[in-house]
Amino acid sequence: MSPLDTGIPQGSPVSPILFIIFISSLLRLFGSHSPDPVLRRVRIIGYVDDSLLYTVSLSAQENCETLQYAYRVAQQWATSVGLTFDPNKRELIHFPPPRARRDPSAATEELPSIELEDGSVAAVKAGETVRWLGYHLDTKLSFSRHVIIQCAKARKASQCMKMLVNTVRGLRAHDARKLFIACVLPIMTFGAPVWWLGRTRQEPQRPLVGQGRRAVLDEVEAPAPVIRNLGVVSKVRQLDKEQSFALRMVLPVWRTTSTMAMQIEAGCMPVEYFLDRTIDRFAIRISSLDRNHTLLRRAGAFGIEEGESPTIYNPAQAPLLLLDASAAARSKGRRFSTRLTQLAKRCNQDIEGIQWKPPPWWLPLGEHEQVTTRLAGSFGGDRQGAKEVVLAEVREQAGDVIVFTDGSRLEDGRTGAGWTAGWYGEEIAYRSLQTGTTREVYDAEVMGLYDGFIFALQYARTNHIPNIRLYADNDAALQALAASFGTSSQPIIHLFDTAARSWLEEDPRNRLWLSWVPGHEDVGGNERADQLAGLGARSGNPTHRPATSISFARRSVNERASKSWHALWAAAIRDRSSCYEQDTATSPSITCVFTTRIRPCTAAAAHAGPLFIPCHARPSQSTGTFYWIKTADHSHTHSS
DSSP, rough: OOOOOOOOOOOOHHHHHHHHHHHHHHHHTTTTSSSSTTTEEEEEEETTTTEEEEEEOHHHHHHHHHHHHHHHHHHHHHHHHOOOOGGOOBBOOOOHHHHHHHHHHHHHHOOOOETTTTTTEBBBBBOOEEEETTTOOTTOOOHHHHHHHHHHHHHHHHGGGGBBOOOBBOOOHHHHHHHHIIHHHHHHHHTTHHOOOOOOOOOOOOOOOSTTTOOOSSSSSOOOOOEEEEEHHHHHHHHHHHHHHHHHHHHHHOOOOOOHHHHHTTTHHHHHHEEHHHHHHHHHHTTTSSTTOOHHHHHTOTTTTOOSSSSOOOOOOOOSSOOOOHHHHHHTOOOOOOHHHHOOOOOOTTOOOOOOOOTTOOOOOGTTTTTTEEGGGGTTHHHHHHHHHHHHHHHHTTTTEEEEEEEEEEEESSSEOOOOOOEEEEEEEEEEEEESSSOOOOHHHHHHHHHHHHHHHHHHHHHHHOOEEEEEEEEHHHHHHHHHHHOOOOOHHHHHHHHHHHHHOOOOOEEEEEEEEOSOOOOHHHHHHHHHHHHHHHSOOOOOOOOOOOHHHHHHHHHHHHHHHHHHHHHHHTTTTTEEEEEBBBBOSSSSSSSOOOGGGGGHHHHHHHHHHTTTTTTTBOOOOOEEEETOOOEEEEEO
């Protein structure tokens, strides 16, 4: 007899695929397509081996009866396939509506439990939580307990830093800051897009006619009222406290050093602004999802109607509880938004969408046998050597269609691209493009590469030229085209990829070169393209539809957070202007790079010894206003 190998290796990528196939029969038992009318009111959510059943009705007792029946059906399925559910991990939580929670009689009434064959499951009491995928859910969905629990975990992680950081030995402040950002901050702010919506929100008005958020209105609605979110102050206070504790582990400061000063010294913005930036970036992520993604459909934004499915490939079901647009709901002042819809509104609705994502088995364009990609790294940092290689190719391969492209961005935000095409040493065409004020240089570079390639492709077809060479000084743009995917300008990358593959398939002798060229190194074609890009940026209307690029949206989010931080610091300075004398120092910066700047630490170093200065390496930030405490004898002592 020979041994029989069964199963799959630990961590195999086939494992989740097989598990989904295995558990799909359980998932199909519930939802709107279930043959059982009771189970149509039940939804199931599964993440690996963790599953959740939920239902909605006007009665907590009715919910328990429905869930009791649903669990019995799920248990029968588990028995039929040889599985069991762990009874010790069963939990029940009710989410009563706000009006029911304000009822005095409901406060004293005990919530119903579920009676099962192998025991009962009691409902979670007010103030307690249920942990689901790392989130601690309370009956009010306030997430106050979640923040407290995560802050307690962050405190333990910060205390562990004591063993690694002090003013005598251990990690430098530069490395301790990395440790804080990588190990403490993610714990504090875990799941922020779920429980943080900022201090205020704009609650949309219900449509006067029709159903849904995008119904046609008979009259102009009043502006959406601004509503203050509850529980924000307590969350911010708790998070600020933990950040202050952690930063004292990062920086060699005195106990009396203010939190605001430590934030600037460490280059770590206040937690509130960090949370705002986090949810803004999450909103951008929602916009970049596939048009058929469930989150994007339920957000009702970015040109996708709520519940609309552009294709039939997404069988995701609508939630049990839909937003009520009835007159009764309007009169009672019920909310007409969800956390997801509020998040989606934080992003520019005109942002570009990623409508195409290559599947995992898709061969990137750069790996095509007829495509040669040469990035900056292949030159080993030798710009002069790269210049000589490019100039030699232009001379020796003069019979190829050679295109140089470049992008430009002016101080007022206008961007442009330019390209010049040559053949046998003569310029055969050139063009300047104005790409709008909501794009980055990277986006302009991608646009220039695409536009220049389209001309080269047409010229090569007409004149039966088999080779096209594209040169650009933006390595990121070349990498995106070679990978057939980028974090921004994906629609243009897709057009480039489609056109290139079509041309390469026409003749196996066709060849495409994507090469980096060092900028501002007196390479004639690159200098010419740079001039054309500048002309394009200064020209009139945009050549193409100026949709907001994802890279521009992300930079705008960072700038918005930085401006808020600067305003907070400026206000703090004004409040203390009578006690401080101004001198040169650093201003708030979210891109902190520590360098050794000795001057601000001279007075402290005289008492702390030579080990203090290397440990307290200050961040290299933009110059702002520095303050020293004025003493009675007019001597100066550094305040932090």
